Amino acid sequence: MFVMNIVRTDVVAVIVLVLLGMCNILPPDELFSGFSSEAVISLIAVTIMGAGLEATGISVKVARWLMRFGTDKPRRILFLTMGITGFLASFMRSIGTASILLPIINKIHNRSKIDKAYLLMPMAFCSILGGMLTMVGTGPLIILNSLLANASHYVHTNSTSLDKYAPFGIFEVFPLGLALLIAGMGYFMLVRSKEEYAVKDKKLGSSTTKTHFRKIYGKEGEIFELKILANSPLIGKTICSLESLMDNSMSILGLLQGNEEKLPPLRGTILKKGAIIAMMGTTDLIQNFANTHKLKASTKLEVFAETLHSVRAGFCEAVIPPSSNLIGQEVRELHMKRKHHLNVLALVRGGEVYHQDALYKLILRSGDTLGMYSDWAVLREFEKNPDFFVLTNTYPHEKVNSAKMPVAVGFFLLAFLVVILRIFPISVGLLLGAVGMIATGVLTIDEAYEKVSWKSVFLLAGLLPLGLAMEKTGTTDWIVTRVLPTTITTPIWVIELLLAILATSLALIISNVGTTVLLVPIAMDIAVTLNAEPRLFALTVAMAASNTFILPTHQVNALISGPGNYSTRDFITIGGWMTVIYLIVLITCMQVFF
Numbered sequence: 095m096f097v098m099n100i101v102r103t104d105v106v107a108v109i110v111l112v113l114l115g116m117c118n119i120l121p122p123d124e125l126f127s128g129f130s131s132e133a134v135i136s137l138i139a140v141t142i143m144g145a146g147l148e149a150t151g152i153s154v155k156v157a158r159w160l161m162r163f164g165t166d167k168p169r170r171i172l173f174l175t176m177g178i179t180g181f182l183a184s185f186m187r188s189i190g191t192a193s194i195l196l197p198i199i200n201k202i203h204n205r206s207k208i209d210k211a212y213l214l215m216p217m218a219f220c221s222i223l224g225g226m227l228t229m230v231g232t233g234p235l236i237i238l239n240s241l242l243a244n245a246s247h248y249v250h251t252n253s254t255s256l257d258k259y260a261p262f263g264i265f266e267v268f269p270l271g272l273a274l275l276i277a278g279m280g281y282f283m284l285v286r287s288k289e290e291y292a293v294k295d296k297k298l299g300s301s302t303t304k305t306h307f308r309k310i311y312g313k314e315g316e317i318f319e320l321k322i323l324a325n326s327p328l329i330g331k332t333i334c335s336l337e338s339l340m341d342n343s344m345s346i347l348g349l350l351q352g353n354e355e356k357l358p359p360l361r362g363t364i365l366k367k368g369a370i371i372a373m374m375g376t377t378d379l380i381q382n383f384a385n386t387h388k389l390k391a392s393t394k395l396e397v398f399a400e401t402l403h404s405v406r407a408g409f410c411e412a413v414i415p416p417s418s419n420l421i422g423q424e425v426r427e428l429h430m431k432r433k434h435h436l437n438v439l440a441l442v443r444g445g446e447v448y449h450q451d452a453l454y455k456l457i458l459r460s461g462d463t464l465g466m467y468s469d470w471a472v473l474r475e476f477e478k479n480p481d482f483f484v485l486t487n488t489y490p491h492e493k494v495n496s497a498k499m500p501v502a503v504g505f506f507l508l509a510f511l512v513v514i515l516r517i518f519p520i521s522v523g524l525l526l527g528a529v530g531m532i533a534t535g536v537l538t539i540d541e542a543y544e545k546v547s548w549k550s551v552f553l554l555a556g557l558l559p560l561g562l563a564m565e566k567t568g569t570t571d572w573i574v575t576r577v578l579p580t581t582i583t584t585p586i587w588v589i590e591l592l593l594a595i596l597a598t599s600l601a602l603i604i605s606n607v608g609t610t611v612l613l614v615p616i617a618m619d620i621a622v623t624l625n626a627e628p629r630l631f632a633l634t635v636a637m638a639a640s641n642t643f644i645l646p647t648h649q650v651n652a653l654i655s656g657p658g659n660y661s662t663r664d665f666i667t668i669g670g671w672m673t674v675i676y677l678i679v680l681i682t683c684m685q686v687f688f
Contacts, residue, residue: 107556128555139524183224226271348372358437643669
């Protein structure tokens with residue numbers, strides 16, 4: 095059922111539970127034990143903590159820090175992106191990390207024209223590799239300790255030897271994971287990284303910057319910060335006067351005067367020396383405008399790096415519906431900036447676009463479409479206004495609660511501290527961090543429920559009892575006796591390599607979690623048969639189950655295949671070599687570190 099993809103994987107897991115129960119293979123207490131397992135609780139807690147950190151805007155902080163290192167140096171940006179990705183994935187899991195960094199890479203691409211394909215695949219692969227740094231970074235490692243705790247069900251051995259099946263500490267796999275991450279980063283830096291690959295997109299010029307707003311509203315370019323110098327003729331003029339001097343494709347998005355930041359600035363605001371204007375436009379237009387009016391232009395956002403980040407603000411559209419009470423009023427009478435904190439950049443009516451003064455003098459009609467720039471939090475509230483119909487629905491609807499960032503980080507560190515010191519079991523320690531974030535308002539309980547991947551929960555809870563059933567019915571022994579000959583002289587590392595290859599192959603067909611649940615009991619029984627260490631055989635399988643680079647079927651690979659314009663051949667070529675490197679480093683380091 096996994097291979098043929100007849101139904102979803104989580105549904106398959108539920109079917110497994112039903113069949114095991116109907117055949118009386120497991121009693122109810124064992125049949126549903128997966129739902130109360132430490133692995134499932136740990137998975138839920140890690141997901142909630144990752145969502146809590148994301149809700150406080152940590153991705154914006156990462157983007158701002160990353161952009162400071164210079165977007166004109168592709169190799170440096172590539173290295174930092176991979177390093178940050180690996181670190182974040184160690185506790186936020188690969189798919190969560192990739193989701194956060196995808197808009198950041200889009201921003202870097204828009205600012206520097208570094209080809210997205212140059213950054214996205216290394217980011218995706220390092221998010222998978224980074225999950226190997228801790229025991230909570232990826233599904234297979236999260237469930238491994240639960241499988242070890244049930245070793246008595248899987249392995250025929252005496253009770254004294256079960257002491258060898260102690261759970262792995264949260265950072266016990268760190269040396270192994272770090273070696274894999276370094277190998278992956280080295281592969282992309284030394285083998286795959288080429289300067290011309292990044293620069294190639296720069297030569298494409300404006301073709302890569304075409305957007306909906308450019309085609310419909312005539313708005314294009316990037317955001318610049320313009321500082322008013324002491325000899326600027328703009329000193330003493332209003333924003334309205336400034337707009338009359340600009341090209342229609344240019345827009346004023348923000349203003350900082352003294353310690354007061356205005357997003358958007360009111361048209362009657364008087365400009366002063368030292369004020370910093372956030373203005374959008376093409377490089378040539380902005381540079382000419384700055385030279386003419388004695389302004390200092392900078393493409394590197396400092397003042398507005400956070401408030402104008404794509405996670406916080408962006409372009410949006412709203413249409414005037416026939417039921418609107420605003421029909422018949424002039425646009426200037428709406429006071430959109432003062433009342434709603436929305437920056438109306440243009441209006442489209444019957445295929446004609448209106449800007450600036452012509453825009454504000456228009457009398458509104460049904461069907462008029464407003465092109466605006468807005469803070470996403472403002473837009474969320476504006477959507478409730480019955481006089482407008484907001485067309486934009488792809489913006490981040492989650493609230494960014496930056497004030498709670500210290501609290502979220504504090505509970506995250508507390509959870510990991512109690513786990514590292516072994517004050518509580520891993521599941522209890524992680525749940526402490528998750529509950530702490532909910533109790534302090536970082537997330538509401540409803541938001542926490544929404545963030546949990548219940549598909550993964552049911553997949554895991556449904557397959558864990560299958561391992562018990564395989565042992566109880568003698569299935570595991572039956573498989574082992576046919577996999578291994580009666581006498582064997584093959585080195586242990588070769589058996590580990592064969593298990594790793596098998597786990598890698600299965601993970602490409604089914605899920606990495608399913609592969610781990612199915613193969614760990616078999617691997618441990620093989621280890622006992624060979625007088626090897628069952629705990630390490632189990633770790634080999636769990637680590638190899640995440641070796642999913644060669645096909646765009648993994649969640650992370652699927653996420654970046656479209657934005658990066660990758661083909662299946664790209665994944666087979668680049669991911670194939672990464673798969674081989676992963677296996678070599680894994681087996682080698684297993685011999686060195688364990």
